[in-house]
Amino acid sequence: LRLEQRLRQAVKERRFLLHYQPLVRMTDGALIGFEALLRWQDGDRLIPPDTFIPVAEECGLIQEIGGWVLQQACQEARRWNVRYGHPLKVAVNVSVMQFVEPDFLQGIEDVLATSRLAASLLELEITESVLQSLEDSKRILKALKSVGVSVAIDDFGTGFSSMAVLKDLPVDRLKIDRSFICNIPELAQDTAVCKAIIMLAGSLGLGITAEGVEKAEQADFLKENGCDTAQGYLYARPLDARALDAYLAQYF
Numbered sequence: 001l002r003l004e005q006r007l008r009q010a011v012k013e014r015r016f017l018l019h020y021q022p023l024v025r026m027t028d029g030a031l032i033g034f035e036a037l038l039r040w041q042d043g044d045r046l047i048p049p050d051t052f053i054p055v056a057e058e059c060g061l062i063q064e065i066g067g068w069v070l071q072q073a074c075q076e077a078r079r080w081n082v083r084y085g086h087p088l089k090v091a092v093n094v095s096v097m098q099f100v101e102p103d104f105l106q107g108i109e110d111v112l113a114t115s116r117l118a119a120s121l122l123e124l125e126i127t128e129s130v131l132q133s134l135e136d137s138k139r140i141l142k143a144l145k146s147v148g149v150s151v152a153i154d155d156f157g158t159g160f161s162s163m164a165v166l167k168d169l170p171v172d173r174l175k176i177d178r179s180f181i182c183n184i185p186e187l188a189q190d191t192a193v194c195k196a197i198i199m200l201a202g203s204l205g206l207g208i209t210a211e212g213v214e215k216a217e218q219a220d221f222l223k224e225n226g227c228d229t230a231q232g233y234l235y236a237r238p239l240d241a242r243a244l245d246a247y248l249a250q251y252f
């Protein structure tokens, strides 16, 4: 069967699940929340999002899948927060095609209402590509801010957002793409790029998350240079439901 047909069937049968990767505060190593990462459960295989998100976007399935992800992630986050009595945020990836849908905002408000998750604990991750329809994006970002949801620019540095655009956008955080992290501190160019992004975020008053941190030397470098949050195999892999419960139980 073609990927598209199989994906349609999967949407009908809700054959998806989320893994959660810990987000860690660099100053003291505290757990501050999780990024939700989508997987497609296809028989006994777990298909990663890179393989099917582009297809979902092309064939109009991304809204339904994205809506499920948001609902599921907020519900889960609410469950951790009630259970452990500690404010843990959840970061959810949102595709551009979801973001510019006319009812996107209403969908966010509905999900917050039904899950009863505090808006301040939801962070949406969008890519630089949303900045192409700049006027729409600005309006949506302002509305999200008024709802109290925060927004991070994911994979930062790989797209082409200009400084001029960035300075006017009501976003809260930049996430440095993994490709810039993996060769620091050995590779001088990547080290320079990471420093520059951290400085940029700092001077614009934005938070900064490093993704794909695998080695202690990377963490040390990032921390020394003022990066506030990290995520990567050094701390934990994305966790399935069972591993997540074990992780939380052990952490608290």
Ligand code: G
Binding pocket: 036, 037, 038, 048, 049, 050, 053, 069, 093, 094, 095, 154, 238
């Ligand atoms: O978990 P993994 O490393 O395989 O994720 C690969 C990419 O897929 C990441 O860039 C991530 O941003 C994206 N991704 C993960 N989950 C979702 C999701 O729920 N929605 C969208 N649109 N992208 C996702």
Ligand code: G
Binding pocket: 021, 037, 093, 125, 154, 155, 178, 211, 212, 213, 214, 231, 232, 233, 234, 238
């Ligand atoms: O949203 P984004 O595209 O950035 O998704 C993060 C992706 O990076 C996820 O697919 C996750 O599985 C992956 N990832 C998370 N931490 C690490 C890491 O330390 N090393 C590598 N190679 N991949 C990671």
Ligand code: MN
Binding pocket: 035, 093, 125, 154
């Ligand atoms: Mn992400």
Ligand code: NA
Binding pocket: 154, 155, 175, 177, 178, 211
């Ligand atoms: Na990323």
